[in-house]
Amino acid sequence: xANENIVIIGGGPAGLEAARGIADIGYxxxxxxxxxxxxxxxxxxxxxxxxxxxxxxxxxxxxxxxAVVDNPGVELMLNxxxxxxxxxxxxxxxxxxxxxxxxxxxxxxxxxxTGFQHFDPGRETQKYGYYEHDDVITSVDAEKMFKAGKFVxxxxxxxxxxxxxxxxxxxxxxxxxxxxxxxxxxxxxxxQSIEVKQxxxxxxxxxxxxxxxxxxxxENEIYWPAQExxxxxxxxxxxxxxxxxxxxxxxxxxxTTMRRPMEVPMDMVILAVGMEPSIGTKEMADIFxxxxxxxxxxxxxxxxxxxxxxxxxxxxxxxxCTGPADLEDTVSAAGSAAMKAIGAIRRVGVPx
Amino acid sequence: MIDLxxxxxxxxxxxxxxxxxxxxxxxxxxFQLEKExxxxxxxxxxxxxxxxTKYGRMKKIPIDKTWHHKSCGQCGHIxxxxxxxxWLNREFxxxxxxxxxxxxxxxxxxxxxxxxxxxxQAAVAVRNFAAAAEVGYFPLIHCGTSFGHYxxxxxxxxxxxxxxxxxxxxxxxxxxxxxxxxEIVHYSEWVLAMKDRIAERQTLDMSMITATVHPxxxxxxxxxxxxxxxxxxxxxxxxxxxxGTLEALGIxxxxxxxxxxxxxxxxxxxxxxxxxxxxxxxxxxxxVMIEEVNPDVTVTHDTGCVTTLDQSQFAGKAHGKKVGLxxxxxxxxxxxxxxxxxxxxxQLHWHNTDNKAFLEKLGxxxxxxxxxxxAEVAKIKDGTNEFMTWEDAK
Numbered sequence: 001x002a003n004e005n006i007v008i009i010g011g012g013p014a015g016l017e018a019a020r021g022i023a024d025i026g027y028x029x030x031x032x033x034x035x036x037x038x039x040x041x042x043x044x045x046x047x048x049x050x051x052x053x054x055x056x057x058x059x060x061x062x063x064x065x066x067a068v069v070d071n072p073g074v075e076l077m078l079n080x081x082x083x084x085x086x087x088x089x090x091x092x093x094x095x096x097x098x099x100x101x102x103x104x105x106x107x108x109x110x111x112x113x114t115g116f117q118h119f120d121p122g123r124e125t126q127k128y129g130y131y132e133h134d135d136v137i138t139s140v141d142a143e144k145m146f147k148a149g150k151f152v153x154x155x156x157x158x159x160x161x162x163x164x165x166x167x168x169x170x171x172x173x174x175x176x177x178x179x180x181x182x183x184x185x186x187x188x189x190x191x192q193s194i195e196v197k198q199x200x201x202x203x204x205x206x207x208x209x210x211x212x213x214x215x216x217x218x219e220n221e222i223y224w225p226a227q228e229x230x231x232x233x234x235x236x237x238x239x240x241x242x243x244x245x246x247x248x249x250x251x252x253x254x255x256t257t258m259r260r261p262m263e264v265p266m267d268m269v270i271l272a273v274g275m276e277p278s279i280g281t282k283e284m285a286d287i288f289x290x291x292x293x294x295x296x297x298x299x300x301x302x303x304x305x306x307x308x309x310x311x312x313x314x315x316x317x318x319x320x321c322t323g324p325a326d327l328e329d330t331v332s333a334a335g336s337a338a339m340k341a342i343g344a345i346r347r348v349g350v351p352x
Numbered sequence: 353m354i355d356l357x358x359x360x361x362x363x364x365x366x367x368x369x370x371x372x373x374x375x376x377x378x379x380x381x382x383f384q385l386e387k388e389x390x391x392x393x394x395x396x397x398x399x400x401x402x403x404x405t406k407y408g409r410m411k412k413i414p415i416d417k418t419w420h421h422k423s424c425g426q427c428g429h430i431x432x433x434x435x436x437x438x439w440l441n442r443e444f445x446x447x448x449x450x451x452x453x454x455x456x457x458x459x460x461x462x463x464x465x466x467x468x469x470x471x472x473q474a475a476v477a478v479r480n481f482a483a484a485a486e487v488g489y490f491p492l493i494h495c496g497t498s499f500g501h502y503x504x505x506x507x508x509x510x511x512x513x514x515x516x517x518x519x520x521x522x523x524x525x526x527x528x529x530x531x532x533x534x535e536i537v538h539y540s541e542w543v544l545a546m547k548d549r550i551a552e553r554q555t556l557d558m559s560m561i562t563a564t565v566h567p568x569x570x571x572x573x574x575x576x577x578x579x580x581x582x583x584x585x586x587x588x589x590x591x592x593x594x595x596g597t598l599e600a601l602g603i604x605x606x607x608x609x610x611x612x613x614x615x616x617x618x619x620x621x622x623x624x625x626x627x628x629x630x631x632x633x634x635x636x637x638x639x640v641m642i643e644e645v646n647p648d649v650t651v652t653h654d655t656g657c658v659t660t661l662d663q664s665q666f667a668g669k670a671h672g673k674k675v676g677l678x679x680x681x682x683x684x685x686x687x688x689x690x691x692x693x694x695x696x697x698x699q700l701h702w703h704n705t706d707n708k709a710f711l712e713k714l715g716x717x718x719x720x721x722x723x724x725x726x727a728e729v730a731k732i733k734d735g736t737n738e739f740m741t742w743e744d745a746k
Contacts, residue, residue, distance in 0.1 A: 046357065120366055122364075122366040122587075122588075122589060127612060129361075129589070130361070130364065131361055131364055131366065131587050131589045132361055132586070132587075132589055133361055134360045134361045136361070137358055141357075141358040144357035144358060145356065145357060145358055147357070148356070148357045150356065152356070154356055154358050154359075154360060155360075157356075175576065175577075176407075241612045243609045243610065243611075243612065244609060245609050250609070
C-alpha cells in the first residue's frame with residue numbers, strides 16, 4: 001500500500017501552490033523549506049512587484065503563505081534540509097536535518113520545487129564591472145531599491161539622470177554554456193524601466209537588447225507602455241563593456257540598427273541577470289537520482305504535454321527547477337505536479 | 353553614508369562556487385579522443401604549477417622542459433622581448449629548448465584574409481606541436497597571436513572530425529603525428545607562475561615605479577576560459593596576467609578606463625588600416641593612460657601590443673598629442689628586475705619611444721650601459737667576436 005503523504009521540497013511559489021492544491025484535494029502535504037521563511041526567491045531577493053501585473057510581491061506571497069500556514073492538510077517543516085532519500089513510488093523515505101537533528105519523513109510521492117538562482121554577473125560578465133562599479137547593479141538590486149522606495153545612485157545617493165538596462169546577462173550566452181533564454185528578463189526590465197521613470201520622471205532610460213522577447217500579453221501590457229507612455233529608448237545591440245569615466249559610467253557597444261559603435265554616458269546600469277538552477281535543485285536531483293539537463297536544471301520527461309514528471313516514478317518537479325519560468329508557468333506546473341503526485345499514489349493503492 | 357538596500361561594489365561578494373559553476377574543460381574531450389585513438393596528447397611536464405582560470409579550472413603551467421615557440425614580430429622588431437624570456441630561463445637554470453625548426457603560425461595572415469584554409473592553418477599548428485613532442489619538450493608560446501590562434505585551432509580540432517582527418521593526412525605526408533598539447537600555454541603565464549621566484553632574485557628596487565597594464569585581446573578575449581584569473585587581483589574580475597607579476601616586483605599598477613580596449617593592433621587593422629591603428633593606440637590607450645595615471649611605463653605581453661603601443665607614438669608626437677610613454681613586455685621588466693642588461697638583453701634600443709627617463713628613475717646609468725653595449729658591438733665589427741654570447745651579455 002502507498003503512503004498517502006506527499007513531500008514537497010521548496011517553499012517558494014511552486015511549493016506553496018502544490019501544497020495548497022494537495023491539501024484542497026484532501027491529501028496531506030509535507031512542505032520542507034531550508035530557510036526559516038516561506039516565499040522562495042520573491043521573498044529572499046525582496047522583489048518589490050511581480051511581473052506582469054505589478055502586484056506587490058510581499059502581499060502576493062503573504063496570500064500564498066496564508067493558504068498553507070495553519071492549513072490542517074499541510075505540515076510545515078522550516079529550517080529543514082533534505083540530506084537523502086530511499087524507496088520507490090508509494091513508499092519513499094526522505095531523510096532530512098531539521099534544526100540540527102536528523103529526521104525521516106515517509107511519503108508516497110515527492111514534488112521538487114527547489115527553484116532557481118539569479119545569475120552572478122561576476123561569474124562571467126566581468127566586462128560589465130558589477131564588482132568594480134557601485135552604480136552597476138542587477139535587476140535584483142533594482143527590485144530591492146524599488147521596494148525601499150528609493151531609486152538613487154549607490155555611489156553618491158544622487159538621483160540618476162541616465163539609466164541603462166543591459167539584457168541577456170548570463171542568458172543566451174554560448175561562451176558560458178547558458179545557451180537558453182531566461183524568458184522573464186525582457187518583461188522585467190521593461191517593467192522596471194517604467195518604475196524608474198515613475199521614480200525619476202526626468203530620467204532618460206535605455207534598454208540594450210539582442211531581441212525583446214515579450215511573449216503573450218506582455219507585449220501590450222509592458223512593452224508598448226514603456227515605449228509610448230514612458231518614452232523608454234530600446235536600442236538593438238549588446239553592450240560590450242562598462243567603464244567608469246569621472247563620475248559617470250560609459251556603456252560601450254554596438255548599435256546594430258544604426259550600424260555603428262556606440263559609447264554612451266550613464267549614471268546607472270542595471271544588468272538583467274538570467275536564471276540558473278539553484279544549488280538546491282542540483283543537490284535534490286542528485287539525491288533522488290533525477291536526470292539534469294546540460295544546464296543543471298531538472299529534466300522532465302514528458303515533453304510539451306507533461307512538464308512535471310521525471311525519470312524517477314513518483315518524483316515530480318515544478319517551477320523554475322525545471323528551467324527558466326515565470327510565475328504563471330510556475331504555479332500552473334505546481335498544480336499539475338500536485339495532481340500527478342496524487343495520481344501516482346492512487347495507482348499504487350492507498351489504505352482503505 | 354547612504355542608507356540603501358544595495359551594496360557598494362567593494363562589499364559585493366561573488367556567489368560563484370567554482371566547484372559548481374558551469375565550466376568548460378576541453379581536456380576532457382581531448383582525453384576522450386586520445387582514448388579513441390583519434391589523436392595523441394603532449395602532457396604538461398611534471399615540473400609545473402597550477403593557476404586558476406577564469407571559471408575556476410586549474411591550468412597547468414610548465415616550469416621547465418619548455419619548447420619556445422617564438423614570435424615573428426618579436427624576433428623581427430623587438431628581439432629583447434624573447435631574449436629576456438630566454439635570459440630568465442637561463443638565470444633559473446631551467447631546461448628549455450629553443451628550436452630551429454619552428455615555423456610561423458601564419459595566424460597574422462589569417463586575420464588579414466591572406467591564408468588558405470582551416471586544414472592548412474591547423475596543420476601548421478600541429479606540425480609545430482609535433483616538432484616539440486619529438487624532442488620531448490612542451491610548447492610555450494611567446495606570441496599572443498599564435499597563442500590565441502592555437503587555442504582556436506585546438507578547439508576546432510577537438511570538435512571537427514573532418515578537420516582532424518584532413519590534418520592527419522597532411523601530417524602523414526610529413527611523417528608526423530596528429531598531436532595536441534594538454535594545455536596551450538603563453539609565456540606570460542610562465543612569468544606569472546615564476547613571479548615569486550623572480551621577486552626572490554630581484555636586485556633592482558622598482559617600488560618607485562607606477563605602471564599601466566594592457567592585457568592582450570588574444571590572451572583574454574579568445575577562448576577566454578583559458579586565461580588566468582586570481583581573486584587577489586581585481587577580485588578576479590580581470591585577468592591576473594602581467595598585473596600579478598608587476599605587483600610581485602613591487603610596482604604600483606595604475607588603473608585606467610580603457611584597459612579593456614584593444615591596443616590598436618586590431619588583429620587585421622595594423623595590416624589593412626594602419627592609420628586607424630596608430631590613432632587608436634595613441635588616442636584610446638596611451639593618452640588615456642597618461643591623463644588618468646601618468647605612469648612611468650606601460651607593460652603588456654604580446655608582440656602586436658608592444659609594437660603598436662610603442663611604435664605608434666611617433667605619429668602622436670607629430671600631431672602634438674600627449675605621448676612619450678615607454679612600452680615593454682612583462683618578460684623585459686622581470687629580467688630588468690633581476691639585473692639583466694637593458695641593452696644587451698632587453699635591447700631597449702629597438703624600442704621606439706624614449707625610455708631613458710624610466711631607466712634613470714630606476715637608478716640605471718643608461719649612458720654607461722649603452723657604452724658597454726657598444727663595446728660588445730665593436731668586438732663584432734672588428735671580427736673579435738662573431739656574435740654576442742650569453743656570457744658577453746652579463
